[in-house]
Amino acid sequence: MKWQPQARRLAHEVVRPESRWHAAVANVPRHQFVPRWWEQDGDVWTLRIGPDEPEAWLKAAYSDQTLVTRVDACHADNASANDVVAGGTPTSSSTLPSLVVRMYRHAMIADSDQVLVTTGTGYGTALACVRLGGGNVTSVDVDEHLVKLAEDRLTLFGESPRMTVCDVTGPLPGEYDRIVSTVSVRPVPVSWLQALRPGGRFVTTLAGTGLILTADKTADGGAVGRIEWDRAGFMRTRHGDDYDHPADDVWKGAADEEGAATFTSRYPLLYPPDAWDVMSMLELKLPGIEYRRAQDGDTRTVWLLYPDGSWARATATGFLDSPVVHESGPRQLWSELDRIRNRLNRDGALPVYGARVTITPDGLTTLTRGSWTTTL
Template sequence: MTAVPDIDTTAAVLRSKLADHLARHGWLRSPPWRAAVEAVPRHEFVRRFYRETDAPGLTTWTPVTADLVGVEEWLNLAYTDDTLITQFDGREIDWTQPKTISGAHPTSSSTLPSLVVRMLEDLQVHDDMTVLEVGTGTGYSTALMCHRLGAQRVTSVETDPDVAARARDALDRCGYSPRLIVGDGLAGDPDGSPYDRVIATCGVRNIPHAWVEQTRPGCFILATLRGWMRSLGLVRLTVDHDDQAHGRIIAEEPSFMIARQQDAPQNLGMLPGPDQGSTRATSHGPDLLSLPDSGFLAQLAMPHARFFTMPADDGTPHTYVLDATNDAFAVLTPDGQEWTVRQGGPVALWDELEKSLVLWHAAGSPPPTEFGITITPARQAIWLRSPDGPSWPLENESCGEQ
């Protein structure tokens, strides 16, 4: 008979190894946050989760608990630098009969620790600061902040009551009692404001002005801007005395699940008929939609669009770029070594993208970290290198939290 490992002892060793890994790669940089990583038992926040498999076809996840895979395997997976999924499609999982899941949409998770720790380091907190976290999720990052600052200085908001309840239970088991709110995190927490730091663990299409109003002047907001096609990057904003904020994209890799009330509509948009729109040649093919830097420009230029490729009856691949908010479209078709684009609707989507590419190339094709953000009560914009340079609006739309 195989001996069952002592959970507390094994977990402590695994936490130390995880901290070593995070420090070795430069994500974990300060003693207080290392102490938090070594102290907070991540396994308590992921007692049950799903991990992605390498099965071909649709993305597939398989369930993991100590009973299903054994205590040792469960602990090892809990302390890997991976994102562990805890909910799909906004619905709770039936753990009485857990099954493999394919083609679903993850809606809650414990984010990979390297990203969590990197954001906490970038938050630049000091001992006496208060923090508002938007998106409690499993509660693991909440616990790290409680260990670092003291639970009385941490407030966390979660929109999903079931997710919030699981996080509260896990935090209680670990001895942390932060202020937890079930509600719209993008509305912030006016009762507890002003905060010294606001951190969002969900992606947002714009920065809710409530966060600016509830952040102490001179202090920071840290969040991931993203769209319906891709992430734009991690932004750190400094709030001033006029209910405005400004800052820059400090990293281009982070990508969180988008805030639920800002998620894309299920309907991709209307598929245009073969005779709709006007056609012209273009030197740009659909690859630029998914390449890292040009994809960033595509998201800025076409903020409401999404794209997919589908073969025509003769097998020729057509890439459709559709805007479900106004029925604008662009259809890319290969033409020898070049491409043609057919576009229609109230906005010429491909024209807008090519205009943005011209501005970007004229500036030397800089990476996303050369872009900054200005937030005012009336307008939000991303600009290239300087607020006076080329800029793209971020719409001030009503929004809610993941």
Template sequence: MDWQQHAERLANEVTDPDSRWTTPVARTARHELIPRWWEREESGGWTLRIGTDNPELWMEAAYSDRSLITRVGKLHADHAEPEARAEGLPTSSATLPSLVVRMLRHGRLGDGLDLLDLGTGAGGLTAYAARRLGSQHVTSVDVDPYLTRAAAERLAPMGFRPQFLALDATVEIPGTYDRIIATVGMPAGPELRPMVGALREGGRLAITLGRTSLIITGWKHTCGDVIGTVERDMAGFMVTRANDDYLPVPTRLFTLARESDGEEISTGRYPVVDLANAWELRSMLEITTPGVELDYEQRDRNRTAYLAHPDGSWARASAEWTKPPTVHQGGPQRLWTTLERIRTRLNTEGSLPLLGSRARITPDGLVHLSRGKWRATAGAK
């Protein structure tokens, strides 16, 4: 199968002509890392795709700049029966190559530096890094033993034999590294301690903060803090998980949001927004009010957004298209009011203080953000 021309085309699309990552992308048989994958149906379910059943589609999918979902819930595409369907949330993927390259650039890799690739997935970043640095300088970890095993078996014939570890990186990370790149959303707080501890003094990390789209980069100083910035770049990665699947959001969180009139009914200032796809708004809401869960429905021109928090707070905003919504809220916090304050700041100042802010990650895993007079800490209980 002539895959090289497809890989070269992809490399030209996602890297610059003088980039050090052009050759790794152009010479990596990405399709061999993704023999099967899931595609989303309009109904919300997932359809299995098997590469060998349609080689042309396989080449198109594997060498396009998009993420391919490889695991839904507990079912990996490799283990699904032909004609299978899956239901649930994605739990692993082959990340789109342009984002992989961006994260590698944020990591500032160089010859002789040891890299920890946190979140093996299908093994794409591991392959690019091993070709660039040499397998002996790359360690890749994932919570799912099958993912690390499959990646190791698929990379070996390509001549790559990095170290693979199946472990929960929010609990412990053996060894120390000059560079850490995480392609999974890392939670702030105690779960971030092992990663900070595994970064050598003078080393650099590039991560996304869990439940946000914020990319944080920084260097580890002698005091033990990692000091850097929130990049003017964003990425949406799956958050870490400790089990075979993500724990379901408790039904009770959205029951009131869907059914109750609430303690306060008002008219909102701004149109209903799908927060899951409004990355900057979603990120700021998570930083200011951590733990808010989201849901969104659109039927014809009618749009409804739901917010729910474990403390019992909830909000429902409904409207036709861009008309001011009717807002119902209840519980100890007014979640939609909080969101509208964020949107007012965005509209007034033209931006939020997140991107470009100073970031300091302390050894306890707390992430301290600041820009001008604005301050926030993620991970504090």
């Protein structure tokens, strides 16, 4: 299979030729790390098997896109040819190459740095190995199956980084100059601060947001940094075989019941994940909201579900009409969303991007920009 021209083309698309990451992207056979993946069509995930469709395999592997390799607890590598998953949640993937490189660049990695990365398919680990040498790379994942597959594929590729099964939010297997997490966290794990060497840096995203956090360790064992003027979305860390779904019970009432309060919003209907800055502000205030949506002809409905039993349902006909909102529970979810949109209307921007971040040695994380501040 002639993958090298495809890898070189991908490298030219995602990173400049003078970058030290260019050679890594151009020389890593991404298709070998993603021989099978799940492809979504509506609410259904269908298995794609690379060796059965060589042209489609090359096209997918060497496109700058994320390839989902696990839905709920269903590994693509273990699935049968005709398997489908209805309505599942992605739980592992091969991140789009440009984003992996961006996260590494945010880390400001030097040639001699000892770096801890998260595993997934092993593709990002392979890029780090080509750039730094396998002896400088440790790769971790909570999923033993993924770690074993990635280790085997890295060995075939000729790289032998340290591979460890562990929860990245818990104790880490060593000390590092850089930690690059391509899964999202909240709060910042104290173990990262403990595992970083003096002056070390970590890069991650905050769970439920599009916010990239970079921070450098300080002499007191804490860290200071900022929310980058960039954005990324990663799956949350999971601590077992699958994610918990605490909002499922909330859905029973939210689907079609009358709310304790009913009103008409002043703004057109918004699905928050389509507006990352708005979603990020909402998530910082109310972490753990689950979003759902549906469309029937011109009628669109968006739900916000919260683990404490709070919910909101907003329905609008047409794209310019303001939605009728029902909300119930101890938290006024849609009203909070409207307050954030009021601020955006008033100020023309939201304060999340570019915010200064301070982290205490016990992990307490505070974001500040101008007069705005929030503590995770």
